Amino acid sequence: MMKKPFCDFCIRTRVLCAKCQGLIDSGEYSWLDVDVVDALMKLEKKYNLNDVEYVKAYETDAFIVVVLRGFKKLPKGAQMQLEKDLTAALGKNAKIVEKGSANEIIAQLVSPARLLTISTSWLPDGTSETVVKIPSREIRRLPVRPEKLQEILNRIVGSTIKIDVIKEKEIKI
Numbered sequence: 551m552m553k554k555p556f557c558d559f560c561i562r563t564r565v566l567c568a569k570c571q572g573l574i575d576s577g578e579y580s581w582l583d584v585d586v587v588d589a590l591m592k593l594e595k596k597y598n599l600n601d602v603e604y605v606k607a608y609e610t611d612a613f614i615v616v617v618l619r620g621f622k623k624l625p626k627g628a629q630m631q632l633e634k635d636l637t638a639a640l641g642k643n644a645k646i647v648e649k650g651s652a653n654e655i656i657a658q659l660v661s662p663a664r665l666l667t668i669s670t671s672w673l674p675d676g677t678s679e680t681v682v683k684i685p686s687r688e689i690r691r692l693p694v695r696p697e698k699l700q701e702i703l704n705r706i707v708g709s710t711i712k713i714d715v716i717k718e719k720e721i722k723i
Contacts (some may be wrong), residue, residue, distance in 0.1 A: 562588070605617040659703060667681075668681075677710065680707070700712065
């Protein structure tokens with residue numbers, strides 16, 4: 551059975567028990583998470599999501615990013631089909647990523663576009679900024695516009711991420 555933060559009964563009925571309501575009230579999860587978990591539960595048998603753990607969902611006006619743990623263990627074809635079925639179930643474009651380091655999440659969300667570099671700078675005030683460089687010819691291969699991607703990455707990773715689009719003549723080999 552897929553690991554999830556909410557009770558099966560609460561997800562199916564949309565009437566939350568004290569524990570599940572507490573998760574939403576605390577801001578740790580939202581109603582979007584309930585909707586996504588519900589859609590995943592309906593697809594659970596078809597894709598054998600027994601070893602998968604639900605982490606969180608993030609939404610922009612462009613698409614929904616679902617973070618799962620154990621998703622990469624599924625065959626590649628099943629991963630792609632699950633994304634399509636989840637998109638249909640939610641009525642909005644969905645992208646599933648495996649929980650991992652900031653760089654792993656960035657690489658998964660930028661895919662199928664090619665990355666030049668991911669570099670992290672530590673600032674004097676103790677914060678960090680990650681700069682993702684993408685060649686300008688790869689922009690059309692991004693799942694969404696760079697600004698939207700930057701916005702959702704900042705929320706998922708929890709630190710400042712900046713996407714730089716590099717023109718071909720600026721790339722030094």
